[in-house]
Amino acid sequence: MTGNSCCRLCSRGLYSCHWIGLSENRSKHACSWFTFVTLVSLLSLCWMYICVVTFNDQDDINWQGFTKLKWWVNWFMVGIITSAVLASYCILLLLFALFQVALGEQLHLHWLHKIFLFFGVIFIASGVTGISLGWQQEWPIVPLSLQATAPFLQFGAVGALTLLSPFVFQRFHKAKQGSRRLIAVAFIAVSAAIFLCPLLIWSPCLIELDELPEKPKLIGHRGAPMLAPENTMMSFNRSVACGVTAFETDVQLSKDRIPFLMHDNKSEFLLRTTNVKKMFPDGHFNNSANLTWEELQSLNAGEWFIKTDPFRSVSQLSEEEKETARNQTIPSLLQLLNLAKQHNISVIFDLYSSNQKNDTVDIVNTILSSGIDSSLILWLPPAERQYVNSTAPGFIQFYDNEADMLNEEGNHLNMKYSKLGTGKIRELRRRNVTVNLWVVNERWLFSLMWCAGASSVTTNSCHLLKDTDWPDWVMTPHTYKITWMLADAASILIMTGLFLWVRKTKRQYFSLERERTVSLLTY
Template identity: 75%
Template structure:
């Protein structure tokens, strides 16, 4: 196989342009434009993939949105992750093929099929970003928060990528025209400066001395341990006890006979997701908790759905005995949970989901007081009818869902979404002796970051995983990070200087060989008589 049709050239040319023969020079300008498009799409797809991985902590929110619209539980977020991963891999591989073609001196003629795929990719990314901005806007603060955990490592990765790609940049620089050389140099220097100096703007709470690390946040079981058992069932709360949770988090509604029971879904989604209500009452539709008595509610199966849908892909971790227990779960009453909490000295925090909050508050408080549980173990969260609760049960711990109400009521317990407060604000509240609980925290990286911040506790679906986290994923003194950062930057600069010199010398040698091939007589004359003008000697003198 000839030099122009070597195996590497053949494969790169074929996979990028579907042109298995020699490339055409007539498409050079268009090819460079499409190379820019491929580069941009690769960067955008990597950013999108990062967003997907960060928001994986809140994947159930996406699945819940899908359920409210379709009334059918599907793991939509996993579908999104798979599509995003495939598209990102495709763009990155396409960029690598293009870079290899640049290194081999091949023309960049992107095939029309790749152009169509890139067009659909633009549509996919546009819909994705628009969907987050319109339907899931609260996730953007979470993405910014994640940069405090990943920023130092993203910078190291960017330096490494820049160092590797510099070889292609220098090679293209030497081959470019004068005007293009200036543009390449300016863009490369600006990008390099931004990457090398961005640690000046990185502020991470984990850049602290290990001895200053706050106490590990306590764990609150979100509807029990929903990764190990059906949510809001007694099995789920029993499983969370093994995780050393300090509180049970749940949702309370009242039945037709005025008995508080545990259920999250309400209104049009009531009972559809987590019970077999369609099978038990095929001709009826229930939109309110007061449509059924507690006896009717407890006749429903509240565990079979967990085994069928496997919402957290965790059913395979259960033994056959545990699966059988899950299969036979029913809807528990609030009193059952209170008795379990009293037995193990565990707190209870809950939302009260009802349209008749005044009467429901009275009946719920009455049930709690009759249970005999220590009032200090009850963390009262529902904001309405708080004045009545303070009078009827002054021993309850009042928890607020926003900072303004807490300050107005001189409270000291706050329960908010983890992304609704900045790390600086969380640390400030903790210094003022405010107990801050953040929900819902499932991923280890997020738990580690909030540990560094000093969060009091987190509500989690994955208590069985977080209980085994004995220290944050990384903690580094700031001065040590500065040394590492500067060392990495200097090493990268030295390597790139070496690569630049190598390409410069290689380019000079290639030019010399080309000149010698094109005009060997003139080359030899200059080599023999470098101080005399070419053509001064006649043919006999040169011989």
């Protein structure tokens, strides 16, 4: 069997699950199914892109799963692995179809592939619906991510168009006159869109090199939760080694009025990060005031981290570090303040409380009695800000929205990265507003926020971002324009050559066929 015959056999078998040639009447819907395969492949790639860029916020979707099921599983990784398998399957199927087109084989998609493709469409539609209904705040990351990836996606699209053009040209020369016009119009329209889309591309990283802002400072989100159990002293100590300039945490008050560190509240209180079920099997806790500080201290706040491995990072820890993590307890706010005072590190926190007024008084008293420099306290809770200003005027007031900041003539803003456009960040920085963005974990997003001019970022991955000495990419607008034009010109030249070569090959083929026919008739 020749190599050509082997390729025909394999591509036909894997695409059609038929090992013999197909009759014309069996492939009458082949073009429609080929179009369907192409569309599902593009959809799966787009969905995979969404999954990759939302990886930064994987903890959010896992948290939502825990809130509803009270069972901590890395649901995001389950989804992203399924999406990767689907995208790989669709792309391979499309490649087999293109091989068949190149080899002159008829297309006939097997019914099993059709079922899998429909399931793929349902899976993608369910994912989009799920985000739209339950995670709608995540959609802004998609256009934001394009500011980091669009220039390179365009270069990739130019390359893919160039590689796929011979298949289009072959189909063009085989088609009838009416179909030729349709193919030509569609191909020219797609090519023009790909070649000219840089006219619409903008990114904060398209700047002159000497205009690159200072690297954003790092704030440890509940410490260093990839290296140690969140909101434990081990976690905050690990973040000190990362060079963070502030600790971010969450404060609640016990039954006996001791401020302590814990994020989860309401019905999830203590369930995810402690062994409260084991220690108090008959208890039902939905509020920090249900337990005294002594009872809270009896809980283990680290074993869950080793068991669930929420960031798949436990394997990076030594046996000694694992043992330390297993024996963590819930820390008090005073313990954190003493650590911050020792290393001259700031503290910023959310306050979860149904009695903001009384709790604010106790927390402010705890901070003032700790002896920490007031300028190291970045005060975020909005409820009793007036009282805090009068009692502790040295605290730096941070705001979670621009309107309140402007009304109170502040100049420190703490917001989710997707709620401020990069242009807005740049504008605020020009007005000398300190902008902290949360939660930034992935390097590409950190690079984008760096180019935009963020003052600092709250992160789970301080150990990774501390070693980032330069954004992933920075390019001057002039360099990008030249690179874009050269890439487009090279693609056009190559496709022109391929078109002429395919046309010449077809003419030679038809010429040989005519000569063979004439010789047979003469004989």
